[in-house]
Amino acid sequence: MGADSPKPVALNDLLRQTRALEAELSTSVNRVLASGWYILGRECAAFEAEFAAYCGAGHCVTVANGTDALELALRSLGIGPGDLVATVANAGGYSTTAIRAAGGEPFYIDIDPATMNMSAADLAARLTPRVRAVIATHLYGRMADLPALLAVTGGAGIPLVEDCAQAHGAAIGGRKAGSWGALACFSFYPTKNLGALGDGGAVTTSDAQLADRVRSLRQYGWSGKYRCAEYGRNSRMDEMQAAILRAKLPHLDGWNARRREIAARYNAALAGQPVECPRDLGEGSVAHLYVIRCEDRDRVRAELSAGGIATDIHYPIPDHLQEAARDTPAARVALPATERAAREILTLPCYAELEDEEIRAVCAELEALGKESRVG
Structure with a gap:
């Protein structure tokens, strides 16, 4: 930065x-x-x-x-x-x-x-x-x-x-x-x-x-x-x-409305980017977490980090692949959609108290993804 x-x-x-x-x-x-x-x-x-x-x-x-x-x-x-x-x-x-x-x-x-x-x-x-x-x-x-x-x-x-x-x-x-x-x-x-x-x-x-x-x-x-x-x-x-x-x-309904607003602004900033954004930001979603999907997740995460944007992964290891499940029948189940999602998901900041300046900063970094890479 x-x-x-x-x-x-x-x-x-x-x-x-x-x-x-x-x-x-x-x-x-x-x-x-x-x-x-x-x-x-x-x-x-x-x-x-x-x-x-x-x-x-x-x-x-x-x-x-x-x-x-x-x-x-x-x-x-x-x-x-x-x-x-x-x-x-x-x-x-x-x-x-x-x-x-x-x-x-x-x-x-x-x-x-x-x-x-x-x-x-x-x-x-x-x-x-x-x-x-x-x-x-x-x-x-x-x-x-x-x-x-x-x-x-x-x-x-x-x-x-x-x-x-x-x-x-x-x-x-x-x-x-x-x-x-x-x-x-x-x-x-x-x-x-x-x-x-x-x-x-x-x-x-x-x-x-x-x-x-x-x-x-x-x-x-x-x-x-x-x-x-x-x-x-x-x-x-x-x-x-x-x-x-x-x-x-x-205060809950007001906070939820603010979360939806932030998510909608992120969706707009990501238009045209090779990522999948959350769909349906109406009453069916309260945007507890704003999670995108991208095949090049680690690079996207590194670029956002270089721009000062904190991210996380919710959740990196599916339950059936956890060490604790290793010797259970659950470990043998095939869940291809679940496993692919775990490789692609990335969580961005989305909470009601985010300031407009911070939202603009996140949107600017999202719009710039891949255009001028700041990571090797």
């Missing part, structure tokens, strides 16, 4: 949002401190009601994190040893971790190359009687093709669980993520579109019995205080995180 180059653009900057909301967050934190109740109290109950209403679901059960949400959702469905759960292998390993924690085995389905979400056609072709549930991940903030997936799972009588960890506020035809599956799971990790100041998660559902089961499982399997109906977990959200999420929830 030369003396006149723009300042480096970070992949994310959580402090910007915290500073912008400092007064609101301080009020929320002080309210919890003054309450004298710090686990599963009024703040958790209020956030559960507010977030369920936002998603259009009948119930919301807060838990400790998004991976626990997936595990407890699967356990509420009775998933256990010997059960297969269909999922994708390109979403960071979180569903795989949850499936194994519940006692099941991941059954990997290939992706649709156009969306990088689960392929309904591949699911229909490979479904077996041993598959007891399907996890549909809305990767990068783009809704999976739920109507097509539900047509497959509904015909087979298999419950579908949404993984909404990256899709807070996304929708299809006005119906939000979190209201389509038998259950839906959210993460509130700090980098999410709706992020806490620590870990947090939730399960949404419109089935009262499943909601009750998750509530029991998140607190040791209790049916009442110190009465254990089944063995569960300690996976509770604390009052501080619930209060912080309550303060942030009214």
